[in-house]
Amino acid sequence: SGSGFVYDLNGHIVTNSHVVREAEQIQVTFFDGYVAEATLVGIDDYSDLAVIEVDPSEAPLVPVILGDSNALRVGQRVIAIGNPFGLDGSMTTGIVSALGRSLPSAQLLDPTYNRYSNPSIIQVDAAVNPGNSGGPLLDSYGQVVGINTAIRTENGGFQGIAFAVPVNTLKRVVPQLIENGEAEYSWLGISAAGGDVVTMPVLADELGLPVRSGVLIDEVFPDSPASRAGLRGGSESTEVRGIEISVGGDIVVAINGTMVRDIDDLVAYLVENTSPDDVVVLTIVRDGQTLDLNVTLGARP
Structure with a gap:
């Protein structure tokens, strides 16, 4: 069992993917005790979101107001x-x-x-x-x-x-x-040096990088939007606090003029603001120079 809330007057209800993804039957109990059978409309495990649907002619639907x-x-x-x-x-x-x-x-x-x-x-x-x-x-x-x-x-x-x-x-x-019934996400095709273990400020201090926030590119995946746009990954390896780090790659510091502190900021911007085939402007630092590159985003493989 789980919870959910009414999304619109068409009978769509939002819940978590993990609540309904393996359900054989879905029943919704409303605030007044009314019970309705529901069908699964779509799930997205990456966001852990799902939409189910009840008959709007019968159910007491009061949609929520979405904030920011x-x-x-x-x-x-x-x-x-x-x-x-x-x-x-x-x-x-x-x-x-x-x-x-x-x-x-x-x-x-x-x-x-x-x-x-x-x-x-x-x-x-x-x-x-x-x-x-x-x-x-x-x-x-x-x-x-x-x-x-x-x-x-x-x-x-x-x-x-x-x-x-x-x-x-x-x-x-x-x-x-x-x-x-499913969600598509934008894809850039890079990985970040240090991952979740070594933060960008630490990398900046240890490696003498020109910026203390952004995404130091570890790898550019073959045949990816980043590869086609000319982004560069690391060219040599070094050790930072016991972790092998690929250095020499571009540093992404902004997307469409919005500064990014780390890879989570970059992914968050892509999820909330872009779709596959959108063209974004990445501001990068390469060899001490600041450049703008246009990148046509793909869809996550």
Whole structure:
């Protein structure tokens, strides 16, 4: 069991992929006790989002109002609504503990997925427990700013750390699920030096890089949008704090004029603002020079 919320008057309801992806039958219980049969419209494991549908002529549909997750600030009050342990309509409150986290949502569902992260994840301390998954995370105005999706725990229960998919990801993914049953993501075709282990400021200090934020390219994948645009990966290896690092590659510092601090920022921009076949402008630092390159994005393989 899990939670969800009404997306529109056509009977579409948003929940988590992991709530419904293996369901043989889906039933939705509304706030007034009305129970409706639902069908699966589409799922996207990379964002852990899914859309189901009920008959709009029968169900008491009250769509939510979507907010702007990019406007959230650490310390801001948030409210989680859901059905923890089957206790329907439960509400808990807390604050935004951190922003810009990432989760390997697809790999948590199926280890055979490619390792693409679910970016811009919201960390909150509002109590979230089994059954809350798919429920809305609201701001103080009652607008949906996230979708409760996971907790970090060592005992199976809530320990003060919960995560929500940002609503701005929903705004890009859910319309695709309704139209096509699946979501496509933009693809650049690079990997970042240091990955999740060594941060860019550390690389800058250890390697004497000209910038302290951005994405130092480790590898440019063959026949990728990045390769066709002429981006360069590392040309030699060195060791930084015990980790083998490929150096000499381009450093991506901005996309379409928006500065990026790290690979998570870059992926977040691609997810929230672009589609395959879009042309973006990457600002890079190469051999001490700042250049702008046009890149035609592909679709994730």
